[in-house]
Amino acid sequence: MLNVVLFGPPGSGKGTQSAKLIEKYGLIHLSTGDILRAELAAQTELGKEAKRYMDKGELVPDRVVIGMIGRKLDENGKVNGFIFDGFPRTTSQAEALDSLLKDKNTSITLMVALEVPHEELVKRLLNRGKESGRADDQNAEVIENRIRVYHRETAPVIHYYEAQHKFFPVNGVGSIDDIFQRLCEVIDKHK
Ligand code: AP5
Ligand code: MG
Numbered sequence: 001m002l003n004v005v006l007f008g009p010p011g012s013g014k015g016t017q018s019a020k021l022i023e024k025y026g027l028i029h030l031s032t033g034d035i036l037r038a039e040l041a042a043q044t045e046l047g048k049e050a051k052r053y054m055d056k057g058e059l060v061p062d063r064v065v066i067g068m069i070g071r072k073l074d075e076n077g078k079v080n081g082f083i084f085d086g087f088p089r090t091t092s093q094a095e096a097l098d099s100l101l102k103d104k105n106t107s108i109t110l111m112v113a114l115e116v117p118h119e120e121l122v123k124r125l126l127n128r129g130k131e132s133g134r135a136d137d138q139n140a141e142v143i144e145n146r147i148r149v150y151h152r153e154t155a156p157v158i159h160y161y162e163a164q165h166k167f168f169p170v171n172g173v174g175s176i177d178d179i180f181q182r183l184c185e186v187i188d189k190h191k
Contacts, residue, residue: 114172
């Protein structure tokens with residue numbers, strides 16, 4: 001299996017690049033943000049709980065997202081592999097993911113991390129906020145908080161994969177196609 005963690009701060013292009021990668025490599029896209037937004041739209045209990053955190057740009061508790069990913073892995077039986085987008089976001093989530101994959105006799109192949117400067121992230125998210133309807137894109141303070149939370153709670157996950165020699169940074173600035181080529185080069189070399 002090819003199991004890729006597509007990593008990066010809010011607005012770095014994880015969702016955009018995932019759509020292209022799943023097509024090229026025949027993978028299943030698991031975005032915890034997308035799953036949470038679907039729960040929210042369906043007004044489930046889980047969605048209502050998650051909304052309290054998402055609207056402020058804070059992380060939803062580990063137990064909630066880990067449970068969600070566990071169920072999604074079970075739903076998808078025999079597949080070529082997964083792209084994990086926006087997960088893991090804490091070291092506890094990374095440990096839980098390793099253990100869930102181990103139960104399925106597989107593991108993370110590599111983590112590719114999109115690197116994009118702060119001002120570019122803010123520009124992209126405010127721009128998307130004009131039409132996305134995403135509550136967390138509407139407000140500059142919430143966007144800044146999402147980036148702060150990324151540096152404080154999520155960036156340390158890099159060390160977790162670095163220790164396993166699975167961390168590969170990629171320049172996330174440029175055209176969508178150029179960035180896609182950079183990602184494919186790294187994946188092809190290490191798959
Ligand atoms: P999530 O949905 O994961 O959002 P995010 O990480 O904040 O990032 P985005 O989805 O906004 O950005 P992206 O990197 O996917 O970029 P995109 O391709 O969209 O999480 C939302 C919330 O859910 C979290 O704050 C948290 O509350 C909760 N949550 C989710 N997962 C969780 C977890 N594991 N644990 C706990 N809580 C969790 O691109 C952004 C914009 O830029 C788009 O408009 C796009 O068109 C544009 N763009 C893309 N590429 C380029 C380019 N090359 N040049 C110019 N513009 C570009
Ligand atoms: Mg996304």
